[in-house]
Amino acid sequence: MIQPFTPEPIRFVAEDGTPVQPLPERYTPEVLRDLHRLMLQAREFDRKLITLLRQGRTTFYAQSSGMEATQVGLARSIRVGHDWVWPYYRDHTLGLAMGVPMAELISQCLGTNSDSCRGRQMPHHFAAQRQNFVSISSSIASQVPPAAGNAMAQKYLGVDEITVCTFGDGATSEGDWHAGMNMAGAAQAPALFVCENNQWAISTSIREQTASETIHIKAKAYGMPGYYVDGNDIIAVMEVCSFAAEQVRSGQGPALVECLTYRVGSHSNADADAEKHYRTREEVDAWLARDPITRLENLLAHLGHPVTAEERAALIAQTHREVDEQVLAAEATGQPDWRIMFEDVYADLPDHLRQQEAFLRAEQTGGRA
């Protein structure tokens, strides 16, 4: 039984890897190593994608470095492909951990023919049907009311699925967030809301975002439990999210989990030098000391199963190789042609789009319509 509305974030492991409360049995060395592998892979994925950005092979990227424990932990707390997820735009690590193939993420970032979204969205805005990972929208918090509706439909259909909806701290200021939270609460819908509180909405700090001391406390207003968790402690994230997910699944209505974490990098390539403009080096360094990957490595060492430097280097090298291969494979599929612009606007192509397609066909083929 995990208690909601704790004054301090729930944690299981201290920064130095020492458990601060007994670890549940399910965290075997194999499980912990698997979590470590996923987090490290996601971190290196970030690094490689930033490189691609600098090479001009993609145009936008929003890192999740520093937030791996929150996203991997959440992915490991739900039934992938069974539950439904309405993500936000910094959730590629969540996607990776849910089993969205790296090739799919890369293809989407490159907008190639192998992109399952067919080059329709800016980089980093995925959708993955097999994982019920619903399309990402750039407009902040606009996924929250639909997530409530998704959960209401699950309740109507009588299925044991839940809906997971993620967002950053900034999203909690939007009207859509409050509307969706209230709707889910009123409908007692099986929705798990997860705030990935990385403390900065581009350059606006959480302190400028709200006078509320925490985000999770807002759950009270919507008649649902609010859990406060150390988002850099993957075991704490998994324990709290799994507990909340099962409460939601058992028909007890929605829940909100606030994962207190930190975005180590910039918001995106649009503000690559964050420290220069809106936050201090000291603040970043303090959070680097709480790094989720290092913390898990410390725990593994504490338990007598250390990750060796060689193992770490091999995993990093393997991820880099895999990204390189997938980039080349994605690029080899070429860019989608102009025809895709007109498809999927409606279920069928209406006449006015048929005419516009004909115009563009003529233009693109030098008048040979």
Place this chain on the structure above:
Amino acid sequence: MTATQTRPEAAPMTTGRTINLIQAVTEAIAEEMERDQRVVLFGEDVGARGGVFMATAGLQERFGKHRVFDTPLSEASIVGAAVGMAVRGLRPIAEIQFADYMGPGFDQIISQAAKIRYRSAGQFTAPMVIRTPSGGGVKGGHHHSQSPESYYTHTPGLKVVMPSTPYDAKGLLKAALRGEDPVIYFEPKRLYRAAKGEVPDHDYVVKLGEAAVRREGSDLSLIGYGGVMPDLEKAADALAAEGVSVEVIDLRSLVPWDRDRVLTSVQKTGRAVLVSEAPRISNFMGEVAYVIQEQAFDYLTAPVGQVAGFDTPYPYVQDKVYLPGANRIVAACVQALNY
């Protein structure tokens, strides 16, 4: 040049009952809920109250609170929840109490409902219907009388319809519910009880995107939709008394709209007057006018006329003055005829 001969679209040959427009809406919802368990209906006051206009009266009693239910007072929630339900496999009908209140749901309509098929390349879709009373003529002031359809016709991914007869109201709503796209279904509230007509006893749909020729004529094409249609008929009657043969077209659907029917008509008559009660600037009829001049310029004997609302917020006291009535429509037609 005498008017007029009606065509099937004007008064469908039915052996059914005569009902009003709001009854047609209720019947369409009830029949679709009967036919398809995926159809659910919700909004503010749609349950026990039956909606502020009673469009959903009796439906909660008949189908239960799990299928017909009141929601929190939040258009963003109502529209957004409909998107999520549709994505998960239901066929939601979301009622927005007045079209004027769609503002808080606007982001959900344009960012989610309209886009999810496109941006996910069909991996996720949101077939749903947003029903909402719109238009003036009921002394509602600017927050109960506006005609915001052009905001939505401007958004790819949405279909937009507005019936003016019970037959169309029922048939279009059924078609919208059976389609695969999000549809904004505007109900001209001043016709709720004023528009009466026959509907068949059997199941039928009116395909989206097909205009109706309400009466045939040879001198001028008078084109409108929704609440202004009775005024178009009155204007056509007045002109017929003067020996002018007016063809009256009801667009019924704005996206997609029936270019062929409009162009065929204008090519025959050589004159067009377009009528809507929405403010003139960026009015949807501007698009119709553009297509007429682009595709039928050589047939035109006069500039395309337009009768629209004024570019002011909708006034309360001057309700009837604001609306384009038959006299203003006749004047625009005379101007085109005398050009």
